[in-house]
Amino acid sequence: MNIKHIFFDLDHTLWDFDKNSKLTFKQIIEEQGVKLNVDEFLNIYLPINLKYWKLYRDEKVSKSTLRYGRLKETFDALNYKISDDLISIISEDYIKYLPNYNHLFEGTVEVLEYLKQKYELHIITNGFEEVQNLKMQKAGIDTYFKEVITSESVGVKKPNPKVFEFALMKAETIAKEAIMIGDSYEADILGALNCGMLAIHFTNETTPKKGVINIQSLIQLKQYL
Structure with a gap:
């Protein structure tokens, strides 16, 4: 990869x-x-x-x-x-x-510290713009991300390909050099795959989706990245 x-x-x-x-x-x-x-x-x-x-x-x-x-x-x-x-x-x-309230999933900071040494990290979110940046600041993770793309800033929402295309443009990269990690199979995973990006599904489903990398904890990202 x-x-x-x-x-x-x-x-x-x-x-x-x-x-x-x-x-x-x-x-x-x-x-x-x-x-x-x-x-x-x-x-x-x-x-x-x-x-x-x-x-x-x-x-x-x-x-x-x-x-x-x-x-x-x-x-x-x-x-x-x-x-x-x-x-x-x-x-x-x-x-x-x-x-x-700023509880993060177990392993969030550890994984971001690990990944930032080798990759540029970004956020793509459908959440409301006025709260997403505040959430990251108050949880102490805002400094890990170079670009924060909200669906409101694009005018459409994941899984619309325009969101991912806009994100790639902002990050000054191309689809084959990028990977999306998210919990929504429809919005995050299919959205990214349809744009030619790789994707990892963060899920607690007992029957994970076929044909895609599934993880149950963020620490598992170390096995793939």
């Missing part, structure tokens, strides 16, 4: 989104006096949030619809009476508080 550039996804790949998101919601539920247990809330919210992110990725809903709709639908499903105003406050507070 003649790899010179490594592109990482951020959420669910380096930054432990589920843990940080749960802590954020716990804080908001307590602050706003919402009479729900954070676990019962998340049991309903998580699949709804996934559905909205897929719609957002496919350009079928706007950012504001995603942020409001995922909460509204969750509270409706829980039969919890709540005003639109409070949903808007929770939506805003969630984006504001989320970067304050």
Whole structure:
């Protein structure tokens, strides 16, 4: 492999989104006096949030619809009476508080230290631009990355090839010298492969996808890179 550039996804790949998101919601539920247990809330919210992110990725809903709709639908499903105003406050507070929690996946810093000696490292993320840079700064990993490409800055989202083409251009490289590492098979892996890049799937699936390198922990990257 003649790899010179490594592109990482951020959420669910380096930054432990589920843990940080749960802590954020716990804080908001307590602050706003919402009479729900954070676990019962998340049991309903998580699949709804996934559905909205897929719609957002496919350009079928706007950012504001995603942020409001995922909460509204969750509270409706829980039969919890709540005003639109409070949903808007929770939506805003969630984006504001989320970067304050900065748990990373085990091995993140060790692997970035190891890889930076040989490769240029970058981020490609579908996450909201206003929080992604803050997340990396507060988690202490922003200095590892030369280019941070957000889908908002490109105008389309992974797996759209334009995102990967833009990222390669920004990094001043070509597809065959680059590899993508991410948790979403559709957005990260297929998106990268369709552009001629290599890809490594970070997944805890019991039946990993065939024809692609799968890892269950970031430390395993040392076996391949």
